[in-house]
Amino acid sequence: MDSFWLQGMQAGFKAALDCIKAFSETDFTEDLKKIDVPTLILHGDDDQIVPIGAAALLSSKLVKGATLKVLSRTPPRHVLDSQRVDQCRPARIPEA
Secondary structure (H helix, E strand, O other), rough: HHHHHHHHHHHHHHHHHHHHHHHHHHHOOOHHHHOOOOEEEEEEEEOOOOOOOOOOHHHHHHHOEEEEEOOOOOOOOOOOOHHHHHHHHHHHHHOO
8 A cells, every 4th residue: 555655645646637637538448349359357346436247247247268267355546466476477377
Protein backbone atom coordinates (compact mmCIF):
# COMPACT_ATOMS: atom_id res chain seq x y z
CA MET A 1 0.00 0.00 0.00
CA ASP A 2 2.84 2.40 0.76
CA SER A 3 4.24 2.03 -2.76
CA PHE A 4 0.83 2.68 -4.33
CA TRP A 5 0.33 5.79 -2.17
CA LEU A 6 3.83 7.06 -2.98
CA GLN A 7 3.25 6.70 -6.73
CA GLY A 8 0.05 8.70 -6.43
CA MET A 9 1.70 11.43 -4.40
CA GLN A 10 4.46 11.86 -7.00
CA ALA A 11 2.03 12.69 -9.80
CA GLY A 12 1.42 16.32 -10.62
CA PHE A 13 -2.13 17.57 -10.10
CA LYS A 14 -2.75 18.47 -13.76
CA ALA A 15 -1.16 15.23 -14.96
CA ALA A 16 -3.39 13.22 -12.62
CA LEU A 17 -6.51 15.02 -13.85
CA ASP A 18 -5.48 14.57 -17.50
CA CYS A 19 -4.91 10.87 -16.85
CA ILE A 20 -8.34 10.45 -15.25
CA LYS A 21 -9.96 12.28 -18.16
CA ALA A 22 -8.22 10.13 -20.79
CA PHE A 23 -8.80 6.96 -18.77
CA SER A 24 -12.52 7.56 -18.39
CA GLU A 25 -13.30 8.94 -21.85
CA THR A 26 -11.26 6.74 -24.21
CA ASP A 27 -13.13 3.92 -25.91
CA PHE A 28 -10.85 0.99 -26.75
CA THR A 29 -13.60 -1.21 -28.21
CA GLU A 30 -12.32 -1.20 -31.79
CA ASP A 31 -8.71 -1.71 -30.66
CA LEU A 32 -9.70 -4.71 -28.55
CA LYS A 33 -11.53 -6.29 -31.49
CA LYS A 34 -8.29 -6.19 -33.52
CA ILE A 35 -6.25 -8.25 -31.03
CA ASP A 36 -5.75 -11.71 -32.51
CA VAL A 37 -3.11 -13.31 -30.29
CA PRO A 38 -3.65 -15.34 -27.11
CA THR A 39 -4.49 -12.83 -24.39
CA LEU A 40 -4.77 -13.23 -20.64
CA ILE A 41 -6.96 -10.68 -18.91
CA LEU A 42 -6.52 -10.44 -15.12
CA HIS A 43 -8.95 -8.48 -12.98
CA GLY A 44 -9.49 -8.22 -9.25
CA ASP A 45 -12.98 -9.01 -8.01
CA ASP A 46 -12.98 -6.04 -5.62
CA ASP A 47 -11.74 -3.32 -7.96
CA GLN A 48 -13.95 -0.32 -7.27
CA ILE A 49 -12.00 2.05 -9.49
CA VAL A 50 -12.48 0.01 -12.66
CA PRO A 51 -15.57 -2.17 -12.24
CA ILE A 52 -15.09 -5.69 -13.58
CA GLY A 53 -18.29 -5.57 -15.66
CA ALA A 54 -17.24 -2.44 -17.52
CA ALA A 55 -13.70 -3.64 -18.08
CA ALA A 56 -12.59 -7.25 -17.88
CA LEU A 57 -15.88 -8.97 -18.65
CA LEU A 58 -16.43 -6.79 -21.70
CA SER A 59 -12.79 -6.95 -22.83
CA SER A 60 -12.71 -10.74 -22.60
CA LYS A 61 -15.68 -10.88 -24.98
CA LEU A 62 -14.17 -8.41 -27.46
CA VAL A 63 -10.70 -9.99 -27.66
CA LYS A 64 -10.78 -13.14 -29.79
CA GLY A 65 -9.77 -16.18 -27.75
CA ALA A 66 -9.09 -14.21 -24.57
CA THR A 67 -8.83 -15.96 -21.23
CA LEU A 68 -10.27 -14.11 -18.24
CA LYS A 69 -8.99 -14.85 -14.75
CA VAL A 70 -10.79 -13.13 -11.91
CA LEU A 71 -8.52 -12.81 -8.89
CA SER A 72 -10.23 -12.97 -5.53
CA ARG A 73 -9.70 -10.53 -2.71
CA THR A 74 -7.33 -8.35 -4.67
CA PRO A 75 -6.89 -4.72 -3.81
CA PRO A 76 -8.24 -2.15 -6.26
CA ARG A 77 -4.89 -1.37 -7.86
CA HIS A 78 -3.26 -1.95 -11.18
CA VAL A 79 -0.07 -3.68 -10.12
CA LEU A 80 -1.58 -7.07 -9.38
CA ASP A 81 1.43 -8.93 -10.72
CA SER A 82 3.76 -7.79 -7.97
CA GLN A 83 1.18 -7.73 -5.19
CA ARG A 84 -0.58 -11.06 -5.74
CA VAL A 85 2.09 -13.32 -7.18
CA ASP A 86 0.30 -16.29 -5.60
CA GLN A 87 -2.65 -15.73 -7.94
CA CYS A 88 -1.02 -14.15 -10.99
CA ARG A 89 1.76 -16.63 -11.64
CA PRO A 90 -0.51 -19.72 -11.92
CA ALA A 91 -2.81 -17.74 -14.21
CA ARG A 92 0.08 -16.95 -16.55
CA ILE A 93 2.01 -20.20 -16.44
CA PRO A 94 -0.04 -23.33 -17.12
CA GLU A 95 0.82 -26.34 -15.02
CA ALA A 96 2.72 -29.06 -16.85
